[in-house]
Amino acid sequence: MNSKTDSVYQKIYVMVSQIPKGKVSTYGRIAKLVDNCTPRMVGYAMAALPVGSDIPWQRVVNSQGKISVRAHGDPDELQRQFLISEGVVFRQTGKTDLSRFVWQGPKNLL
DNA sequence: CGGCTGACTCTGG
């Protein structure tokens, strides 16, 4: 991986792409997986994604296990539908069970 | 080079 040619955003996109179906991850967790990255950077990187991108941005939620509302792009309810169709269960509070669906990271694959 | 933008997290009340 040429991290020198890849921007921080690109690293984030690659990391998000590693999230398996039926699992979710948080901005903060992705940030810890990516070197020199902060939770905001992850959010900003997602915000820069075009609609219908190859990146499973839908599997990224905030630390509360809830879907963050965005100004542009796909609506939050669409993101919720995507996760539900993947097997992720949402509580009536609008939050998902992170202790059950959160992606522990690539180390789990090693 | 300077200013604007933005899908967050943490802490305290």
Added chain:
DNA sequence: TCCAGAGCCAGCC
């Protein structure tokens, strides 16, 4: 449990 404020940094004009 919910709400407000502060900290934070890469991209793109």
